[in-house]
Each structure stands twice: as structure tokens, then as C-alpha cells.
Amino acid sequence: MSNTLDHSTTRNSPGPALREPVSTGSEWTFDLIRQYDEEIAKCATEFGLDTYPNQIEVISAEQMMDAYSSVGMPVGYNHWSFGKQFLSTSKGYQRGQMGLAYEIVINSDPCIAYLMEENTLPMQALVIAHACYGHNSFFKGNYLFRTWTDASAIIDYLVFARNYVSGCEERHGVDAVEEILDSCHALMNYGVDRYKRPAPISADKEALRQQEREEYLQRRVNDLWRTIPKPDNDEDPANRKKRYPEEPQENILYFLEKNAPLLETWQREIIRIVRKLAQYFYPQRQTQVMNEGWATFWHYTLLNRMYEKGLVTDGFMLEFLQSHTAVVYQPPFNSPWYSGINPYTLGFSIFTDLRRICESPTDEDRMWFPDIAGSDWLTTLHFAMANFKDESFIQQFLSPKVMRDLKLFAIENDDREDSYKVTAIHDEPGYRELREKLARQYNLSYREPNIQVWNVDVRGDRSLTLRHVPVDRVPLGKDTEEVLRHVHRLWGFDVHLESVDEGTLTDEYHCPPKPELGP
Amino acid sequence: MGMTHIVDRRLNGKNKSAVNRERFLRRYRHHIKKAVSDAVHRRSITDIEHGEKVSIPSRDIDEPVFHHGQGGHREMVHPGNQEFVAGDRLPKPEGGDGQGQGQGQASPDGEGMDEFAFQITQEEFLNFLFDDLELPNLVRKKLKDTETFNYVRSGFSTQGVPAKLDVVRSLRGAHARRLGLGGARKKKIREMEAQLDALRAAPEELDAAFSHEDQIKALEDEIARLKANVKRIPFIDEIDLRYRQHLKQPKPATSAVMFCLMDVSGSMTQMHKDTAKRFFLLLYLFLKKNYKKIDVVFIRHHTSAKEVDEEEFFYSRETGGTIVSSALKLMHRIIETRYSPAEWNIYAAQASDGDNWNDDSPVCGKLLTESILPLVQYFAYVEITPQDHQMLWHEYEQVQARFPESFAQQQIADPSEIYPVFRQLFERKAA
Numbered sequence: 018m019s020n021t022l023d024h025s026t027t028r029n030s031p032g033p034a035l036r037e038p039v040s041t042g043s044e045w046t047f048d049l050i051r052q053y054d055e056e057i058a059k060c061a062t063e064f065g066l067d068t069y070p071n072q073i074e075v076i077s078a079e080q081m082m083d084a085y086s087s088v089g090m091p092v093g094y095n096h097w098s099f100g101k102q103f104l105s106t107s108k109g110y111q112r113g114q115m116g117l118a119y120e121i122v123i124n125s126d127p128c129i130a131y132l133m134e135e136n137t138l139p140m141q142a143l144v145i146a147h148a149c150y151g152h153n154s155f156f157k158g159n160y161l162f163r164t165w166t167d168a169s170a171i172i173d174y175l176v177f178a179r180n181y182v183s184g185c186e187e188r189h190g191v192d193a194v195e196e197i198l199d200s201c202h203a204l205m206n207y208g209v210d211r212y213k214r215p216a217p218i219s220a221d222k223e224a225l226r227q228q229e230r231e232e233y234l235q236r237r238v239n240d241l242w243r244t245i246p247k248p249d250n251d252e253d254p255a256n257r258k259k260r261y262p263e264e265p266q267e268n269i270l271y272f273l274e275k276n277a278p279l280l281e282t283w284q285r286e287i288i289r290i291v292r293k294l295a296q297y298f299y300p301q302r303q304t305q306v307m308n309e310g311w312a313t314f315w316h317y318t319l320l321n322r323m324y325e326k327g328l329v330t331d332g333f334m335l336e337f338l339q340s341h342t343a344v345v346y347q348p349p350f351n352s353p354w355y356s357g358i359n360p361y362t363l364g365f366s367i368f369t370d371l372r373r374i375c376e377s378p379t380d381e382d383r384m385w386f387p388d389i390a391g392s393d394w395l396t397t398l399h400f401a402m403a404n405f406k407d408e409s410f411i412q413q414f415l416s417p418k419v420m421r422d423l424k425l426f427a428i429e430n431d432d433r434e435d436s437y438k439v440t441a442i443h444d445e446p447g448y449r450e451l452r453e454k455l456a457r458q459y460n461l462s463y464r465e466p467n468i469q470v471w472n473v474d475v476r477g478d479r480s481l482t483l484r485h486v487p488v489d490r491v492p493l494g495k496d497t498e499e500v501l502r503h504v505h506r507l508w509g510f511d512v513h514l515e516s517v518d519e520g521t522l523t524d525e526y527h528c529p530p531k532p533e534l535g536p
Numbered sequence: 537m538g539m540t541h542i543v544d545r546r547l548n549g550k551n552k553s554a555v556n557r558e559r560f561l562r563r564y565r566h567h568i569k570k571a572v573s574d575a576v577h578r579r580s581i582t583d584i585e586h587g588e589k590v591s592i593p594s595r596d597i598d599e600p601v602f603h604h605g606q607g608g609h610r611e612m613v614h615p616g617n618q619e620f621v622a623g624d625r626l627p628k629p630e631g632g633d634g635q636g637q638g639q640g641q642a643s644p645d646g647e648g649m650d651e652f653a654f655q656i657t658q659e660e661f662l663n664f665l666f667d668d669l670e671l672p673n674l675v676r677k678k679l680k681d682t683e684t685f686n687y688v689r690s691g692f693s694t695q696g697v698p699a700k701l702d703v704v705r706s707l708r709g710a711h712a713r714r715l716g717l718g719g720a721r722k723k724k725i726r727e728m729e730a731q732l733d734a735l736r737a738a739p740e741e742l743d744a745a746f747s748h749e750d751q752i753k754a755l756e757d758e759i760a761r762l763k764a765n766v767k768r769i770p771f772i773d774e775i776d777l778r779y780r781q782h783l784k785q786p787k788p789a790t791s792a793v794m795f796c797l798m799d800v801s802g803s804m805t806q807m808h809k810d811t812a813k814r815f816f817l818l819l820y821l822f823l824k825k826n827y828k829k830i831d832v833v834f835i836r837h838h839t840s841a842k843e844v845d846e847e848e849f850f851y852s853r854e855t856g857g858t859i860v861s862s863a864l865k866l867m868h869r870i871i872e873t874r875y876s877p878a879e880w881n882i883y884a885a886q887a888s889d890g891d892n893w894n895d896d897s898p899v900c901g902k903l904l905t906e907s908i909l910p911l912v913q914y915f916a917y918v919e920i921t922p923q924d925h926q927m928l929w930h931e932y933e934q935v936q937a938r939f940p941e942s943f944a945q946q947q948i949a950d951p952s953e954i955y956p957v958f959r960q961l962f963e964r965k966a967a
Contacts, residue, residue, distance in 0.1 A: 047542060054540045071540040080545065083552040098599055100560030103553040104654040127541065134546055149540070195559070203600050349616020358615060426617040428626075432607045439624040442617055455613040466602050491608035496600035503600070 036327040043336070045138040047075075053142045054149070060322040061150040065395055066315065068153040069168060070127040073145065081133050082106050084121050091123055092175045094182035094290075096198050122148035124156045124301070126168035139336040142329070146319040151312030158403045159307070161300035171297060177224055178290045185283050197284050200503035201270065201291035206465055208270030208288075208295035227286060265469035265484065269504070270295070272470045278479060279509035288507070303406040303461055310364015311402050317341060317365070347423060366419045367410070371398055374416060381417060407459035415455065417448045427454045432490075466493055468514070480511035487518045493526075501528040561660065565667075567592045568656065572664040577810055580846055581817045582832060584824075587658045591651040662821075669818060670952040687782040696779025710776035718766045725762050728755050792827035792881040792913075794819060795870075797863045799888035801838040802855035808920045809850055812887035814951045815918050818958060819885045827881065833870060837863035843870065858891045860928060861899040868907050882912040890919040890926045890947075897927040901935055909939050916957045917945040 039052050054073065061068070076084070086103035087093040123129040130148035132141050156162050186194045201208070266272045273280075274288040301308065320337055323329045329337075347362040348354040374382045375394035382390045389397050401414055426442040427450070441447035441454065457463050471484035483504070485493060493516065505512045505528040516524035561568060571590040656664075692705055732755045735748055796816045798809070823830050834849035835841055841862040844852075867884065875882060892900070909915060917932055919925070925947065936943050946957040 047544065051540075051542055054542070058540065073540060073542045074545045075543070076545045076548075080548070080552070086553050086556065095555045095559055097556065097559040097563045100553065100556035100558070101597060101652070103557055104560060105652070108654055191559075191562075195563070199599075206601060347615050349618075350614035351616065351618075355614075355616075358613070362615075423615045424617040425613050425615055426620050427611055427613045430610045430612070430628075432609070436625040436627050439620045439622055439626070440611060442620055442622055444622070447622055451613060454611050458613060466604055468602055487608065489609035491610065492605045494603040494605035496598070496603060497605075499598075499600035500602050 036330075038330045038333070039328050040138060041330055041332075043137040043139065043332075045136070045141050049138060050075075050132070050141055050145070053138075054145050056323060056326075056328050057142065057146050057150060057319055060319045060326075061154075061315075063322070064315075064318070065399065066150050066154040067157055068128065068150060069125075069157050071149040071153060072127040072129045073132055073149060074129060075132045075134055077134050078110070081121070081131060082110060084131055090175055090294075091125075091129060091172065092179050094179045094198075095186075096202075097195065098202065120144045120148045120152075122152045123171075124152075124162060124166060124168055124297075125171050128153040128156060128168070137336065139329075139333045140340060142320065142323075142333075143316050143337055143340060147312045147316035150319060151315035152308060154315070155304075155308050155311045155402060158399065159300070159304060160404055161304060161406055165300050166297050174293065178294070181227070181286060181290065185287065189283065194287070196506065197287050198291065200506045201288055203500045203503040204270050204273075204507075205291055205295045207468060208268060208292035209299045210268050210271070210296065211462075260472040261475050262470060262473075265471055267469050268292070269468070269470055269483070273504075273507045276473070277508050280507065284507075300406075303408075303459075304410075306360040306364040306367075306407045306459065307402065307405065307410050308364070309361045310366075310368050313341075313344060313361050313365040314368040314398075317369075349424070362423070363411075363419075366422060367414050367416070368398060368401070370416050370419050371401060371414055373418075385416060386414075408456050411459060412452060412456035415452045417443070420448060420451055425451055425455065427451055463488060466491075471515070478511060480513060481508045483512070483514045485514060485516040485524075487516055487523065490518060490523075492516065492524060497526055498528065498530075501526050504528065561656070564592055564597065565664070567596070568660075569664050569668065572661060573668065573810075575661070576665065576814060576817065581813060581820050582830075582846075584662070584817070584821065585658065586661075587656050588661045589653060589655055591653040594650055594652050597652050665814075665817075668951050669814060669955055687784060690781050690783040692778040693781040694775070694778065696781065700779045700781075702778050702780050705778035706772065706776050709778055710772040713773065713776055714769055714771070717769050721762050721766050725759055725766070728759050728762075731755060732759070790827055790881060791829040791831070791879065792823050792883060793831040793833060793875045794823055795867050795882070795884040796832065796834045796849065797867065797884060797886040798834075798836050798849065799838070799858055799860070799863075799891065800836045800849075800852070800854045801858045801891060802853075803858075803889050803891055804920075808887075808889055811920050811948065811951055811954075812918070813850055815887055815916075815954050815957070816885055818954060819883060819916065822958065823883060831875070831880075833867075835863050835866055835870075837866075841866040857893060858888075859896050860888065860892045861896050861903055864900055864903045864908060868903065868911075871908075871911055877911045884908070884912055884915045886915070886917045887920060888917075888928070889921045890923070890928055892926065892928040894927045897931040900928065901931040904932075904935050904943070905938055909935070909942055913942065915939075915943050917943075918954060918957055919945070919947045920949070921947065922949040 039056060040049050050073065054071070082103060084091070085106050086099050093099065121131045128149065130144065130153075132144055136144070156166075156168060162168075182194060182198075262272070270288055270292045274285045274292065277285075280288075320329065320334070324334050345359070345362045345365050347359045371389070372394045374386055374390050375392050375397050378386075378390035401410065405413060420443040424443055427440045427447075429438045429440045431438075441450040443451065467486045467488065468483055469486075470481070472482045474480045474482075481504070493514075497514065501512055501514055512528045514526040515522055568590050571588060575588045692702060732752060735752055735755070738748070794816075798804070798812055800809075820830070820832065832846075834844050834846055836844055836849050836854075837858070837860065838854045838856045839859045839862065843866065863886070871877070871882060904915070919929055929945070929947070932943075932945050936945060944957045944959075946953060948954055
């Protein structure tokens with residue numbers, strides 16, 4: 018039912034194609050959403066975007082707040098922290114301080130995207146282009162998502178997790194479950210395998226295996242402790258030095274799940290659930306700039322393509338561009354609205370400039386990007402999307418032009434100096450350094466303290482020692498003791514945390530706290 | 537690329553977060569209770585129509601994670617450079633805690649606010665208040681239902697549920713319809729039957745063209761047709777059905793007056809008064825439930841009594857001794873001049889720390905039994921003190937023995953002990 022009644026647009030339009038817009042009003046209907054989706058899909062195919070099937074769900078503002086507060090999980094277990102999130106979201110929304118994000122998209126197969134009923138038609142089209150074709154193709158194409166997440170299984174797994182947790186609440190009480198979840202959430206960022214790929218999760222198998230684990234797990238934990246030689250039998254100092262685990266373990270939650278002596282099986286299963294979710298979100302945390310940049314690049318490109326084809330009106334484009342501009346606005350560092358670098362802006366700028374470097378390279382581009390200057394832009398962009406994470410993406414593709422456009426500069430804060438120092442700016446001597454520093458800023462192990470399981474005193478008091486390796490002498494923050502209490506709750510015996518910087522103990526924390534005694 | 541599936545989820549439940557929200561309130565019930573308690577302190581006792589804003593210090597609801605602290609060597613890249621060149625040095629602000637901006641990236645949901653504020657609903661507000669007062673569930677429910685209704689008859693309607701079918705009305709209607717539809721025809725039948733009889737009785741005419749036989753036959757046919765016609769009129773039809781209609785009408789439209797009597801002598805601390813306030817609040821809630829119009833009269837007393845406004849009642853301080861009977865006398869006078877028991881339901885709540893001049897207590901007992909209790913629906917007394925009873929209490933015990941139905945008293949040290957005073961009241965009225 019395409020609509021050709023808009024004669025004025027037809028007459029005045031400068032576009033090359035015959036203007037036959039899909040619609041002219043701003044009210045949406047299900048039929049129009051379907052038509053827009055079909056047209057956007059056609060454009061996406063032209064650009065070779067490969068996506069999971071889409072499931073577009075139209076929801077109300079209240080439902081959007083619900084979706085928001087469950088960190089985007091369409092089904093989640095119950096926890097007070099989601100309630101807190103909900104309260105602050107709804108407060109912000111009711112006061113009008115905050116528009117609700119108009120897009121939430123779930124990395125699942127089919128890829129679920131939410132459209133809010135309050136949005137105008139151009140906004141719905143923007144979200145469809147952004148989420149259903151932008152994010153969706155990123156989920157399907159990027160190596161981290163391909164390696165670490167199983168889009169077809171996540172929804173089922175979430176259902177399993179929700180049922181399991183509520184079952185535990187019935188059997189063991191809400192408080193007991195809440196305690197375990199609190200502790201797991203505190204360690205969630207330390208619940209991921211960074212290097213080895215986990216087995217894919219599937220709900221059916223999960224439910225089955227869960228029962229086997231229940232019986233088997235406890236036996237194994239008991240074995241670990243039983244086979245440990247008694248101290249008086251084994252006085253050999255060489256033996257005694259051996260640490261357990263022999264290699265430091267970065268996945269603290271995994272270590273606790275498998276080795277904490279006193280946990281019951283259902284508690285281990287809950288640790289496992291939180292760990293699996295952490296793993297599922299891990300790629301998103303490492304690709305924020307790329308993922309948003311890619312989606313923004315594609316909503317911009319796809320809707321402009323729609324315009325070229327005469328499928329949308331000038332009014333539509335004006336509204337769309339206004340939203341787009343708001344999304345990619347980057348306040349300068351000295352603005353009251355500044356809260357770090359806007360990942361939409363940075364990602365969008367890099368992808369846009371990448372296309373420019375391919376299509377109309379300058380001498381500078383040829384020098385900086387000899388391999389890609391003048392290459393086929395679609396191939397290059399797809400390659401960049403598929404094979405990098407934020408850190409390496411910035412390191413590889415941040416161009417001098419983007420640094421100039423954003424007027425980037427690096428500032429050093431050393432606690433041994435009494436002033437800040439500007440170390441690099443967007444000029445010839447600064448580009449390379451600036452790019453490295455910005456890339457490093459997106460390295461998760463730089464953003465989060467490096468803390469690993471170091472040793473268990475298996476023959477003594479069963480205490481657990483974690484080791485923090487500071488980078489650039491940055492100490493641990495003020496929550497450390499609080500988090501340690503959570504580790505202690507899971508481990509069940511004394512917990513120590515040492516900061517060891519190049520072989521020197523710089524700081525230590527204990528739970529329960531130790532009275533200060535001598536050296 | 538697969539097919540797109542478009543789903544309308546708007547009709548799915550929207551309260552997915554309700555459980556999580558409830559979990560949050562449960563976890564921070566102590567904070568919320570305190571906020572509710574502060575609100576009770578701040579609000580008028582007649583002001584219970586809305587929820588309450590609750591603030592919790594952000595640090596109390598933080599979810600701790602390992603993160604970097606201040607110090608060491610840090611470098612951050614920022615946008616929007618204007619005049620800096622490499623090598624520039626900028627003074628650190630006093631305190632040396634580093635730029636606030638340096639933190640921007642570190643915490644994904646760093647709130648930067650000291651208070652986490654949110655709104656609880658009126659229902660939640662009352663719940664926390666009732667927790668404080670340890671009200672039984674049945675009573676809570678009764679108090680919270682915002683309005684109760686009586687159903688009154690309001691005529692008949694053509695639509696309704698079978699249970700409300702009015703048989704007599706419906707049959708009457710059907711009868712009328714049958715008369716209306718069949719009456720003319722039946723009259724005709726009667727006429728034709730008369731003709732028929734006449735024809736049969738009359739002697740045969742000579743004109744063969746108009747033979748009686750033919751006429752009789754024609755009449756008989758017509759009669760048969762009309763009878764069949766009449767028979768086809770249904771005995772009862774859907775349009776005959778009448779249902780009783782009821783209208784919701786807000787329940788009792790009567791008025792009540794509530795007397796709040798409080799000792800404000802020097803020995804009553806603000807804490808005593810806050811407890812008393814809850815006591816009065818509970819009575820108000822109960823009355824609000826049962827009466828459309830409620831007047832509240834505040835009488836405070838030390839050695840002499842005075843009618844005051846609520847603000848003065850709860851928050852101004854006096855010193856000096858205590859003569860309880862002065863308040864009772866004033867109450868009685870006010871009843872006589874303004875609140876005739878014929879038109880008003882009179883309730884009274886008295887709070888005191890138990891102090892009274894000893895020779896005044898018998899006067900109080902006499903006043904109550906002789907002039908006040910015969911006029912009032914209910915008189916509740918709380919003695920807010922953990923100490924031993926004094927004269928007034930013993931005097932009131934005798935009053936209670938004589939008026940077990942309309943007088944209740946309780947010694948309390950804590951708001952949770954208030955409810956028993958009202959137990960009888962709630963049981964009686966709620967039934």
C-alpha cells in the first residue's frame with residue numbers, strides 16, 4: 018500500500034529517484050513497520066549485511082523500563098539490584114530527565130529488538146536500522162560473539178537460570194539466595210575466562226547436567242580436601258612450597274565454584290549461573306565502541322540509502338537526522354555534560370572515516386593505512402567489524418583525521434607530580450602515542466584491576482590468597498574490603514588479598530581484618 | 537537473511553519489575569521505615585492520601601566491585617582540546633584528588649549522587665506504617681481499601697447476568713407484549729367467531745352464490761390462520777427479560793468527630809508525642825474508613841486545657857503539673873456546644889504519660905462514667921510510659937470494668953503496642 022499522495026514532495030524533491038515514499042505521516046502502524054522493515058532489509062542486503070532473523074517486539078514505556086532494569090535480559094532471575102535499577106530508571110523517566118533509550122537489542126537468535134510504542138515512525142525506522150540490521154549483523158559477525166556466546170541458546174538458558182534461582186528461593190529462602198547472588202555479582206567481572214572458549218550452553222543439557230553435577234560436585238570438592246597430605250606426614254619444604262592452584266587463576270568465580278569447601282551444591286550452581294551470564298556479556302563489554310559505532314554507521318547509511326531510493330520524505334530525514342545528531346554528540350572535556358568519550362561518536366567516526374579512506378584517500382591516509390587506502394570499503398568495514406575488539410580496533414583504525422576532528426588529547430596524572438601533564442595532542446608527533454593511549458583505555462584488564470587466585474593454604478588454615486598486580490602503581494579502590502567480605506562468604510575461611518608490584522608487597526587486605534602486628 | 541517477525545507485546549504484563557522492586561524495598565526496609573516514621577512526624581494525621589519520597593545514602597546501596605583507587609600513574613584521553621599543546625602542565629586542584637573527569641570511564645553506572653531517592657506508593661507507605669504498628673492483616677486490608685460501597689437498587693435494566701434476573705418483572709413484560717401483539721387479532725377472532733355463530737344459527741339463504749357453507753368455511757379458515765398467528769407469539773421473548781440493577785454507593789455518609797486529648801506537661805517528651813501521634817493516626821485511619829466527614833478536635837492540657845490546632849498540639853512545649861480532668865471537662869463542653877451526639881459519632885483518644893494530680897483522678901473517673909462515656913462511641917486511652925501505673929490508670933481500670941464496650945486502655949512503650957487498644961473497635965466495626 019505505498020502512498021503516492023504526497024505531490025509536493027514529488028514535485029520539489031531534488032533526489033534522483035522517483036519519490037514514492039513508504040509513508041508520509043509520523044504515526045506508525047504494524048503494517049508500516051513491516052513495510053519499512055522490508056525496505057531496510059533490502060538496503061541491508063545491498064550492503065551485504067548478514068544477520069540473524071529479526072524479532073521486533075513493540076512494547077510500552079513501562080515495559081521498556083522493565084527491559085532496561087534487567088540489563089536487557091528478556092527473562093531474568095529476581096534480585097533487588099534490578100529493582101534498584103528499575104526505581105532509578107522510572108524516576109528519571111517520570112521527571113523527564115531522561116528519555117528512555119529507544120533501542121534495546123538482545124544478542125539472541127532470532128535477534129530480539131524492542132520498539133517503544135511512543136516513538137514516531139521515523140524513530141521506529143531508525144531503531145530497526147540500528148538494532149535489527151546494525152547490532153544484529155555485529156552479533157553475528159564479530160569474532161568475540163562468535164567465540165563466546167551462543168545466540169541460539171541464551172534465551173533458554175535464561176529461563177533455566179530463572180527457574181533454578183526461584184526453586185532455590187523456595188527451598189532455601191529468599192535471604193540465603195540473595196546473599197549468594199550479592200557475592201557473585203560483586204565478583205561478576207572476575208567470572209570470565211578471557212582466553213579459553215567455554216562449552217556452549219544449552220538449556221536442556223543444562224538442566225540434565227545440573228543434576229549430575231549436584232551429586233558429583235560435592236564428592237570432588239571433598240576429594241580435593243581429603244587427598245591433601247596431613248602436615249605432619251610431609252615435612253619436605255619443597256613440597257610445602259607448592260601452591261594450589263599451581264598457576265594463578267583469573268576466573269575467581271570458577272575457582273570458588275569448584276573449590277570452595279563449604280558451599281552446598283545449589284550455591285555452586287548459582288555461582289555457575291552468574292558466571293555464565295558474565296561470560297555472555299563479556300564480548301559486549303569489550304566491543305562497546307565498535308558495536309555502537311557499527312550500528313550507528315549502518316542506521317545512518319541505510320536510511321540515507323532509503324532516501325536516495327525515494328522511499329522516505331524530507332520531513333522523515335529531518336527528524337531522523339536530528340536524532341542521529343543527538344546520538345553522536347560529543348561534549349568537550351570542559352563541558353558540564355561531559356562524562357567521558359561517547360562510544361557512539363568514536364565508533365561512528367572511525368567507521369565513517371574508514372569508508373572515506375577507502376573511497377577517497379588522501380596522502381596522509383596512504384601513509385597511515387597503505388593496505389586499506391583505496392580498497393573496497395564494504396570488504397574493509399566488514400573485516401574491521403569481524404576481527405577486532407575495541408582495543409585492537411582503535412589501535413588499528415583510529416585515523417589522524419578522527420583525532421583532529423574530535424580534538425583528542427592525553428593527560429597524565431601522576432601522584433608523585435603536583436601538576437597534570439598534557440602528554441600528546443592531535444598533531445603529527447602526537448598521533449601514534451594518542452592512538453596507543455586511547456586503545457589501552459579500552460583494554461578491560463587496564464580498566465579493571467588485575468586480581469587472580471594465588472594460593473590456598475591447603476594444609477593450614479585453608480585460607481585463600483588473592484593477588485593483585487598493580488599497573489602503573491594504581492592501588493585498589495575503596496570497595497576492596499567490601500568485596501573481600503563477599504569472597505569470604507563464598508570461600509568460608511579467611512581470605513587475603515595482596516598487592517604485589519614487581520615483587521614487592523605494596524598493600525594487603527584481610528577478611529576477617531587482621532590486627533596490625535609487627536612486620 | 538531471515539524473515540522478520542513483528543510481535544505486539546504491549547498487552548503482556550508490564551509489571552515485570554514488580555518483584556525486583558519489592559525485593560529492593562524489602563532489603564532497605566529499615567531505611568524506608570525511618571523515612572515513613574519521619575513522614576509521620578512531619579505530616580498531619582489527616583494527611584495520608586499520598587506516598588512518600590524515600591532517600592537512601594548511595595553508599596548503603598552500592599554494589600561493591602573491585603576497581604582502581606586514586607593514585608599511581610594514570611593517563612586519560614579526552615576530546616575537545618582547545619589550547620593545550622604537548623608538554624603543558626596544569627595545576628592539580630586542592631586536595632589532589634584528581635579531576636572528577638578522570639573517573640568518568642571507570643564506573644559504568646557511577647551515580648555521582650549522594651542520595652538514592654525514590655517514591656513509594658500510598659499503599660506501601662501505609663504498609664510500612666502498619667508494620668510499625670503491627671496491625672493484623674485483616675485490619676490492614678480493611679483500612680487500605682480506599683472506599684467501601686453499598687449496593688442499592690436502582691430500577692431495572694434490559695441487560696444483566698442471569699443471577700439478577702427479575703422473574704416477576706420479566707413475566708409481566710412478556711404478558712404485556714403478548715397482549716400488545718395478539719390483542720387486536722384476538723379481538724378479530726372473537727368477532728369472527730360471533731359471526732360464525734350467527735351464520736350457523738341463521739337460516740339458509742337462497743342465494744347460492746353466497747352459500748353459508750362457503751362463508752363458514754372462509755371464516756373458519758381465517759380464524760384458524762389468525763389463531764396460528766397468535767400462537768406464534770412467543771410466551772416469553774428476550775426483550776421481556778428484566779434484570780435488577782444495582783448502583784454502587786459510597787458507604788456511610790455520616791459524620792464523626794474525633795477528639796485527641798494529650799498531656800503536654802513537661803514530662804511528655806517529643807518521643808512520647810510521636811508515639812501518641814501514631815495512636816491518633818490509627819484512630820483517624822479507622823474513622824476515615826467508616827465515616828464520610830470527620831472533624832478532628834485537638835485538646836491539650838497541663839493544669840488547664842485548651843483547644844489548639846494540630847501544629848501546636850504536637851510541637852509546642854509546656855511545663856508544669858497535670859490535671860487531666862481539665863481536658864475532659866473541655867471535651868464535654870465542646871460536645872455540648874458543637875457536636876450533638878444525635879448528629880455526630882464521637883470518638884476520643886487520650887494519650888498521657890500517666891501523671892496526674894492524685895486527687896484529680898477520681899474526678900476523671902466520675903467525668904468519664906457520668907458525662908462522657910454515655911455520649912461517645914469509643915474512648916481509647918494510652919499511657920506512654922514504661923514505669924509503674926499511677927492513680928489515673930487504676931481509676932480508668934474501674935471505668936473499663938463498667939464500660940467494657942466503649943472504653944479501652946493500654947500501657948505502651950512502643951508504637952507496636954498501640955493496636956490492642958483498638959482491637960475491639962476494629963473487630964466490632966469490621967465485622
